[in-house]
Amino acid sequence: xxxxxxxDAFTRFEAAGWDRVRDGYHRFFGPITARAADPLLDAARVxxxxxxxxxxTGPGYxxxxxxxxxxxxVGTDIAPEILALARALHPGIEFRPADAHRxxxxxxxxxxxxxxxxxxxxxxxxxxxxxxARVLEPGGRMALSTWxxxxxxxxxxxxxxxxxxxxxxxxPDLPPGPPFFRxxxxxxxxxxxxxxxxxxxxxxTHAFTHRVASIDALWDGVIGGTVRTxxxxxxxxxSMRQRIxxxxxxxxxxYQTPDGLDLPVSVKLASGRRPA
Numbered sequence: 001x002x003x004x005x006x007x008d009a010f011t012r013f014e015a016a017g018w019d020r021v022r023d024g025y026h027r028f029f030g031p032i033t034a035r036a037a038d039p040l041l042d043a044a045r046v047x048x049x050x051x052x053x054x055x056x057t058g059p060g061y062x063x064x065x066x067x068x069x070x071x072x073x074v075g076t077d078i079a080p081e082i083l084a085l086a087r088a089l090h091p092g093i094e095f096r097p098a099d100a101h102r103x104x105x106x107x108x109x110x111x112x113x114x115x116x117x118x119x120x121x122x123x124x125x126x127x128x129x130x131x132x133a134r135v136l137e138p139g140g141r142m143a144l145s146t147w148x149x150x151x152x153x154x155x156x157x158x159x160x161x162x163x164x165x166x167x168x169x170x171x172p173d174l175p176p177g178p179p180f181f182r183x184x185x186x187x188x189x190x191x192x193x194x195x196x197x198x199x200x201x202x203x204x205t206h207a208f209t210h211r212v213a214s215i216d217a218l219w220d221g222v223i224g225g226t227v228r229t230x231x232x233x234x235x236x237x238x239s240m241r242q243r244i245x246x247x248x249x250x251x252x253x254x255y256q257t258p259d260g261l262d263l264p265v266s267v268k269l270a271s272g273r274r275p276a
Contacts, residue, residue, distance in 0.1 A: 198272030
């Protein structure tokens, strides 16, 4: 039986969660996700004069890189506190509150629409990507990034594997959402864009290694900088949390080097064009 998802409840959960973890996300995940910004902007053909909408801007890394290319950028997010951080970090860029499922822009308002790591945080992927396509100018391009499969993203996958090994189940008060890594599959990701009417759809992989100082730093970074993953761990019983942490320590030790942890990171980049 498929799980029933209350999109509005899940969206509220995500918005509140990102307000709580904004600083932890910025400190830990900012240096990771920012490394996918330029490849994503390249896929959207963003350059000087391009009108760009950055959906789920977070602290504004992608918007800032687009502005540095000379683009005219608007960044949006559902979390007020993370938008406040984006405004503080990038005072020359316009940032607005917006739910990706219901954008408050007219049809065909932008030459390019980009979204870095939005997909794992949506309650209704088809509705949101259709909205992104709606505000795209005919002939304009959309580009989205998302995480690859957890075994190829150790920065998140170590916790995911530890939760599975410990046998932890989602707590009953956690609003259900779509599978976090659903669009790590190339075919599924391409079909999502084609389903929104885009053509010339391409999916590429951007991989790199990220160094973290220690196993404790990795644990603290993930638990302090995520919403769903942190809730899944923190809402377990004390004994289950201990089991998860023990499994995590063993799994993360596989990436240990004399200088810290060298963690493989793999990102999926999908792009397409709205027909003219």
